[in-house]
Amino acid sequence: MRKIMYAAAALALAAAGTAVAEDHHDHMEMMSKMVKDARIEVDVPGPMKAKMLANMRGHQEAVAEILAALGKGDGAAAAKIADARLGANSPGAAACRPDAKSGAQGDMPMMMASHMPDEMRALGMTMHMQATKFAEEAAKVKQGGDLRPALAELGQVVQACNACHAAYRLD
Numbered sequence: 001m002r003k004i005m006y007a008a009a010a011l012a013l014a015a016a017g018t019a020v021a022e023d024h025h026d027h028m029e030m031m032s033k034m035v036k037d038a039r040i041e042v043d044v045p046g047p048m049k050a051k052m053l054a055n056m057r058g059h060q061e062a063v064a065e066i067l068a069a070l071g072k073g074d075g076a077a078a079a080k081i082a083d084a085r086l087g088a089n090s091p092g093a094a095a096c097r098p099d100a101k102s103g104a105q106g107d108m109p110m111m112m113a114s115h116m117p118d119e120m121r122a123l124g125m126t127m128h129m130q131a132t133k134f135a136e137e138a139a140k141v142k143q144g145g146d147l148r149p150a151l152a153e154l155g156q157v158v159q160a161c162n163a164c165h166a167a168y169r170l171d
Contacts, residue, residue, distance in 0.1 A: 041171040044115045049170050052112060055092050059127075059161065062086050066138075066154065075141025075150060082138060086131035086157065096124035120168050127160035 044052060062085040069078035084090060094105035100113035100121070113121060134153035141150050 037169065039167060039169040040117065040120075042116060042120065042168050043171045044112075048112060048115065051108070052170060058092065059086060063154075063158065066134075070138070070141075070147055070150065070154075073141070073143050073145070073147070075138040075145065075147070078141075078150065079135040079139035082131045082135040082157075086128060087135055088125070088128045088132045090128065090131075093125065093128035096121045096128055098125070117168070120164060123160060123164040123167065127157055127164065130156045130160050 062081055065081050066078045069075075069081060085092065087093065094100060094109035095112035095116065097105055097109070099105065100109045103110040105113075116124075130153065134150060134157055137153045138150040141147055
């Protein structure tokens with residue numbers, strides 16, 4: 001009789017736990033529907049969206065490589081990565097440049113710029129210009145030298161990325 005009572009109690013607890021978990025899941029789903037993403041939607045055609053997302057992932061990869069170089073104390077390598085892949089004159093900066101809409105940077109940057117709000121492009125250019133400042137600071141770091149000034153500049157690069165991602169999202 002005791003075994004039956006224990007089994008019944010265990011079954012009741014399991015059922016109650018399942019019900020609580022389902023209620024929690026339903027509650028979380030309802031909350032996610034109630035919380036609206038307040039970022040500005042940027043309507044970009046599919047292939048261009050893929051290109052923009054690939055550019056941004058490339059920026060993330062560059063930051064990771066920069067951090068790895070700084071971790072080794074190699075400011076010169078970090079500077080080279082930043083300048084080539086994130087800096088104001090890097091290919092990824094072309095759509096953010098002030099003259100991008102004119103076609104001066106090429107067809108793809110012009111098309112991308114035509115879909116980006118001016119404020120979004122300005123935030124992007126801020127990131128690229130800050131990356132150039134970082135590259136200049138990182139180039140000064142000698143093996144075993146003080147990384148703090150370079151890291152402070154790199155922090156500004158990431159903050160510029162965060163500001164854009166907080167304000168905009170691709171549709």
